Amino acid sequence: MNWLLVIAGALVGAPLRYLTDRTVQARHDTAFPWGTFAVNMAGSLVLGLLTGAVASGAASSRLQLLVGTGLCGALTTYSTFSYETLRLAETGLRFYALVNVVGSVLGGLGSALVGATLAQAVWA
Numbered sequence: 001m002n003w004l005l006v007i008a009g010a011l012v013g014a015p016l017r018y019l020t021d022r023t024v025q026a027r028h029d030t031a032f033p034w035g036t037f038a039v040n041m042a043g044s045l046v047l048g049l050l051t052g053a054v055a056s057g058a059a060s061s062r063l064q065l066l067v068g069t070g071l072c073g074a075l076t077t078y079s080t081f082s083y084e085t086l087r088l089a090e091t092g093l094r095f096y097a098l099v100n101v102v103g104s105v106l107g108g109l110g111s112a113l114v115g116a117t118l119a120q121a122v123w124a
Contacts (some may be wrong), residue, residue, distance in 0.1 A: 002065050009070015010038025017075045032096050036077060036103060043076035044108040052070040055116075058123035 012115035021035030028034045037084070050068050081104055088097035 002062075005062060005065040006070040006073070009066045009068075009072075010074035011070075013071040014072030016071075017077060031088065031091070031093055033081075033088075033100060034086055036080050037100070037107070040076050040104055041107050041111045042080060043072045044111035045115045046075075047072045048117075049119045050115075051112070052116035052119025053123055056120055056123035058119070101111035 004110050017039045021040050023035070023039045025033070025035035047068055050059060050064060052074075054061065055062050081100070085100045088094070088100060
């Protein structure tokens with residue numbers, strides 16, 4: 001039964017990733033992958049909030065499967081981040097590639113930390 005929760009979350013997360021990526025990227029006339037960056041930061045924030053809520057006892061493990069594993073797993077994308085970084089480097093945009101790597105890693109960790117800290121402040 002748990003796998004149904006993961007599937008239900010992914011059914012929302014995957015199209016949300018695609019639509020968000022296309023919407024954000026259409027607003028930026030640059031080679032930098034702002035759409036992927038945005039979904040990865042949003043997913044990290046949501047996962048941090050959820051993790052903090054679960055740790056505080058304010059959310060259940062079932063919600064963690066639905067939102068954390070399902071929605072956030074389908075919303076965020078390490079493979080696209082990797083592909084886009086490689087593509088930037090191969091086309092000579094090495095500075096953008098470096099910014100994408102550093103910004104994504106630090107931004108994702110920071111977003112998750114902000115989410116977890118906020119959740120624990122609210123539900124502690």
